[in-house]
Amino acid sequence: MGFFTSINMTWIATFMSVAALGSLIVFFWAATTARDPMTRRVKALNARREQLKAGITASTRKRTPLNKKSQSTDRMRKILASLKVLQGTQIREAQIKLAQAGIRTKDTAITVIFGRLVLPVVLGGGVVIAVYGFGCFSDWSWIKRYLLVAGSLIGSYKAPDIYLKNLITKRTAAIHKGIADALDLLVICAEAGLTVDAAFARVARELGKGYPELADEMALTSIELGFLTDRRQAFENLTSRVKLESLRGVVTTMIQTEKYGTPLASALRVLTAEFRHERMMKAEEKAARLPAIMTVPLILFILPVLFIVILGPAACSISDNMFKN
Template sequence: MTNLAIAAAATTGGPTLLGIDVLWVATILAAVATMAVCFAIYAAVTVRDPMAKRVKSLNERREQLKAGITASTTKKRAKIVRQNDTTDRMRGILQSMKVLQDDQLSEAQQKLAQAGIRSKDLAYAVIFSRLVLPIVLGGGAALAIYGLGYLPDYSPIQKFGVFAGATIAGYKGADVYVGNLIAKRTDLIRKGLPDAIDLLVICAEAGLTVDSAFARVSKELGDAYPELADEFSLTSIELGFLTERRQAFENLAYRVALEHVKGVVTTMIQTEKYGTPLASALRVLSAEFRNDRMMRAEEKAARLPAIMTIPLILFILPVLFIVILGPAACSISDALL
C-alpha cells in the first residue's frame, strides 16, 4: 500500500504555485546553493600568493637591466632578451604591408604596460588583431548571412547591422579588452596609493633611501595591493640599475594611467633635483589622496539609492510577495479544489 501511495504521489507531482512545481524549484535552488558552497570552498582552499606571478617578470626586468650594463655586445644582450617567433612573424607581415607606424606601436606598448603586460612584443599582436579580426569575423558573418542563408527572418538592414557589428567587434575587440584591464588595474592602484604614500613617509622619516623605501613599501603591500607593490618593486629595481634616476620615476608614470601617480613622480623628481624634504611633500600628497578617496566613496554612497531601485523592484519585492502570499495562495487553492 505504501509503494502504491509513493507511486501515486510521484505521478501526480508536488504542490504547484502559479503553474510551477514547487518541489522542482526547490530542487534546482538546492543544487545551485550546493554548487555555490563547493565553489566557495574551492576558492578558499586554492588561495595563491598574489605576488607569485609577478616575481618572474620582475626578475626578467632585472636581468635585462643587468644585460644593458654588463653586456658589451649586442649578441650577449640578445641572449637575455627572449624573442617570440609568433610576434616576429606578425611584425614582418605588418612591415611588409607598410601599415606599422611608430606612434601607433608606442601607444599600444604604453597601453599594454598600463594593463600590467610587460612584453612589448605583444603590441604587434594587438595591431595585427586590428587587421585580421575584422576580416575573419566580418567575413564569417557575411558568409553565414549572405552565403549560407542564416537569419532568413531578418530584414536587409538587420542583416547588415549584424555584419557591421561583427566587423566593428573584430576591430575594437583587442582595444576594449586592454582598456578593461587598464581600468581595473588603475582602480586597484588608486585604492592603495594613499596607504603606500603613508608608508613612504614613515620610511623617509626613518632614514631609508628612496630605493630602500620603495622596496620596503612593495614588500609590505604585496598581499593587500599586489598591483601597486609590483610597480613599486619594479621602480626600486630600476632606481638601482638605471644611470638616470629620473628615468626610473618617469617609467613609473608611464606604466600607470593615473594622475595621482604622476603627482608622486613629479614630487620625487623635484626632491631628487632640489633636495627638498621628502617626508613633508609626501605627507601633503597623502592627505590629498585620502580626501579624494573619501569623496569617491561619498559619491558612490549618494548614487546607491537610485542604483538599488531597479534590483529592488525586479528581485526583492517579487520574492517578498511570494514569501508572504505564497502560503495563503496554496491554502486557498487547496480549499477550492
Template sequence: MNSSNPTLLGVDIYAVATLLSGIAAFAVLVAIYAALTVRDPMAKRVKALNRRREQLKAGVVAPAAKRRAKLIQSRESTDRMRHFLQSLKVLQDDQVKTVQAKLLQAGIRSRDLAFAVIFARLVLPVVLGALVGYIVYGTDALDWGPLQSYGAVAGALILSYKAPDLYLKNRIQKRSAAIRKGLPDALDLLVICAEAGLTVDAAFHRVARELGRAYPELGEEFSLTAIELGFLTDRRQAFTNLASRVDLEAVKGVVTTMIQTEKYGTPLASALRTLSAEFRHERMMRAEEKAARLPAIMTVPLILFILPTLFIVILGPAACSIKDALIK
C-alpha cells in the same frame, strides 16, 4: 527553423534558452574550477619582478652590441604577426608605441604583445564579421528584416574591432583604481621610511613589501621602481617609467616630487606628507560624490522594483478582503 516554436524578434525562444543554459552551465564549471585551483597572486608578480631584475642586470653587464639581443626575446608567433602586418603596410611606429604604453598601464609587461593587439584589430572584424554575415544572410536561422540584419553585421564589425581596446581600457581602469586606493597609505609609509633614514630605493622596497598583500598592483609598481633605481644609471628615468606605467595624475605628481627632491635636495618627508594629505582629501571627496549621486541612481530601481512590491504587500490583503466582501 520550426515555426511552431514561439519566437521573439524572429529568434526561436527555445534555441536561445538552450544556448543560455549551456553558457550558464559552462560558467558554473569555470567557477568551480577557479575555486578549486586557487593560486597565490603574488607568485606571478614575484616572477615578473625577478625577470625584470635579470633583464636590467643583463643590460648593465652585457656589451652594448648584445644588450638588445638579451633584453628583447622575440617569439616566433609574434615575429609572424609583425611580418604579416609589415607586408600589409599597416604597422606604424607611433601605433606600436601607443599600444605598448597601454599594455604597461594594464600590467602586461610583454611589449611584443602589441603586435598581437594590432593583429587582433585586423583579423577579428574579418572573422567575426564573416561569421555573423553568414549566419544572418547565408542561413535561415534568423528571420530578420534588412535593417536588423545590417545592424547585426555592422555591430559585430564595430565590436570586434574595438574589442582589444575595450579589454585594455577595462584593465587599465581597474588597475588604476586599485593603485589610487592604496596610494595615500603608500605615501605615509614612504614618509616614515624617509624620516627613519632609509634611502629612496630601500624605502620603495620596504613599502612594496608591506603593501604587497593589501595592494598587489601598487606593490608591484613600487618593486619595479626600486629595482630600476638600483640598476639604471639615471635615477630619474626610474621615476619617469613609474609615471608611464600608471595612468594616474596622482602618481605623476608623486614622480614630479621625487624628481625635484633628487635634483634640488629638498626635504622628501614634508613633500610626501603634503601629497598624502591631498590624496586622502581627494579620496574622501570622491566618496562624498558617490554618496550624493546615490539618491538619483536609486530612483529607477525604487520605482520599478521596490514600490510595486511594497504596494502588493500593503494593498494585497485589503484587496482580497474587498473582493471577498463583494462576492458575499
C-alpha cells in the same frame, strides 16, 4: 503518471546531488591551490632586474633561443611587415597600453596589432558569408542584416582595444585604492632615514598582499632607480605605466625633491593630507547622492508595502461591514 513523476524527481535529486558534489570539489580545489598573486610579478621583476644589470634598455632586448611562442610572434611580425601595416608608432602605443594593463611582454604588442587585422577578416568575414552567402537570418529586414554585418566588423576590429581598455580601467582603479596607504608608508620610511629606492622596495613588500598591482609598480620603480643612470627616467616610466593623475602628482613631488634636495618626508606628508581630504570629499559626495538614489526604490518597493500594511486592515474591516449589511 506517478511512475514518471517519481522518475523525474529521482533524476532531479541525482542531478542536484552531483552538482553539489562538483561544487564542493571545485571549492576545495580552489582553496587548496590558491596561488600568491605576487609570484608571477616577482618573476617578472627579477627578469627586469637582470635586463638592467646586463645594460639592456627599455627599447631593446637580448634575444633568446626561439620557442613556439616567439616563433609564432615572428610569423605575425613577418606577415604584418609584408603587408606594410606594421609601424613603429603603433608598436610603441600598443606597448604603452599593455604596460598600463600590467602586461610587459613586448611580443604581445605584435599580437594585438595582428588581432586588429585578422579578427575583422575572420569574424566579420564569417558573418558576411553567413548572412549574404548562405542566407542566414533571411527573415530579418535588410537593415537589420546590414547592422549585424557592420556591428560584427567594427566590433571585431575594436575588440582588442576594448579588452585592453577594460584591463587598464580595472588596474588603475585597484592602484588608486592603495595610493593613500602607500604614501603613509613612504612617509614612515623617509622619516626612518631610508633612501627613495629602498623606501619604494619596502613599501612594495608591505603592500604585496593588499594591493599587488601598486606593489608591482613600486617594486619595478625601485629596481629602475637602482640601475638606471637617470633617476628621473625611472619616475617618468612609472607615470607612463600608470594612467593616474594622483600618482603623477606624487611622481612630480619625487622629481622635485631629487632635483632641489627638499625634505622628502614633509612633501609626502602634504600629499598624504591632500589624498585623505580627497577621499573624505568623495565619501561625502556619495553620501549626498544617497537620498536621490534611494528615491526610486522607496517609491517602487517601500511605499506600496507601507500602504498595504497601513490601509490593509482598514480595507478588510470596511469590506466585512459592507458584506454584512
